[in-house]
Structure formats: structure tokens, C-alpha cells
Amino acid sequence: AQKITQTQPGMFVQEKEAVTLDCTYDTSDPSYGLFWYKQPSSGEMIFLIYQGSYDQQNATEGRYSLNFQKARKSANLVISASQLGDSAMYFCAMREVPYGNKLVFGAGTILRVKS
């Protein structure tokens, strides 16, 4: 079964608007971590934001925020004030402590920012 599900293969957003990229996860372990990565067309993987399962508040990093809804097992990434440089592939990932702390990735969402 998929542990990380990203249901949006592709998204468009107008420059300067906010966009939400969806991510749901599946785990029975109470201790886990959730990550978002950005992969521009150049191919490198860029760490954006982290949310721990015991964190009381939603994580924020500049224009990125993570809408963490634990009961629904969702960890959506919100990008505010989109910029052209935000056009990239975005991956949601989960770290499960019992499984050697490996990261499990979703299939990704391609975001295109329109001017």
C-alpha cells in the first residue's frame, strides 16, 4: 500500500497567489517525520520544510508552511505568494523511525507558476 500519496500530478498557479500541494500518509507508528522537497528542472533535491509527528504547531519556513492535520494523516504544503522560480516538482516524504529512519517518497506534484 502507498505510504505517501500525492493526488495532484500537476498544478498551475498564478504568480503571487498561494497554492496548496496535497499529501496524505499512512503509518501506524506514533513517531514519524514529514518532509517536503523541491526538485527544479536542473534535478537537484532541495529540502524545504519538516514537521515532526509530536510537533504541536504547523511548521513554517519563509513562504512555505505545512498544514499538518494529524487525525486526517495529511501534511499539505502551502506556498504563499508564488514566484516563477517555484515552478518545479515537489515531493512529500515520510520518515518512519522503526524502519531505519528511511524516507519514503510520494510520486510528486509538478507545479507550474504562470506570469
Add this chain to the structure above:
Amino acid sequence: EAQVTQNPRYLITVTGKKLTVTCSQNMNHEYMSWYRQDPGLGLRQIYYSMNVEVTDKGDVPEGYKVSRKEKRNFPLILESPSPNQTSLYFCASRRSENYGYTFGSGTRLTVV
């Protein structure tokens, strides 16, 4: 500059010809890992290492070998590459549980 360095960036090889993709990190990280990226599948873990001489299989280890003889290096070895190993490969290292992994620039491998 803190980084993970992979080599080569691009490689085209023939079926059955042994190859090694090197990975080196200068951050003194204990945890290192190899992933492959395929369209529609995201990144899948091949092998990981918790420390020197400690390695374990990830989700897709078949056809790959690794070694961790020293902390900074974690090479990926394909003893007999096959076309289904054509993929984009990433090496990554991690400082601690709460920090994102630092990824190398990737190695695009084509096996013909």
C-alpha cells in the same frame, strides 16, 4: 561548502559491464542512503548506512551493492547492470532525525 558529491553526473553503459557510482560527503554525517528516481514512482530507497561498516537494504536493493568503509564515502556498485536499472540516482546524507537529507546532484544512468 557542505555538500554531497556524486560522480559521474551522466553515464551510459552496456548491459553487464560493472560500474561504480561514487558518493562523498564532507559533513561528518553518520547516515547515508542511495535512492533511485523513476517517473511516477518518486524516489525509492536502494540501500542505506547508519554508520561505518553498517549497511542495510532499502526497498529496491536487487542488482545493487554498497560499502561503507569510511564515514565520508558510500559508493553504489552495479555488478551486472541491466536496462531496468536505467534511472536517476541520488545519494543523500543526514545530520539528525529532524533535519532534511542533503542530496547529491544526481547521476543519470542509462544502460543499453
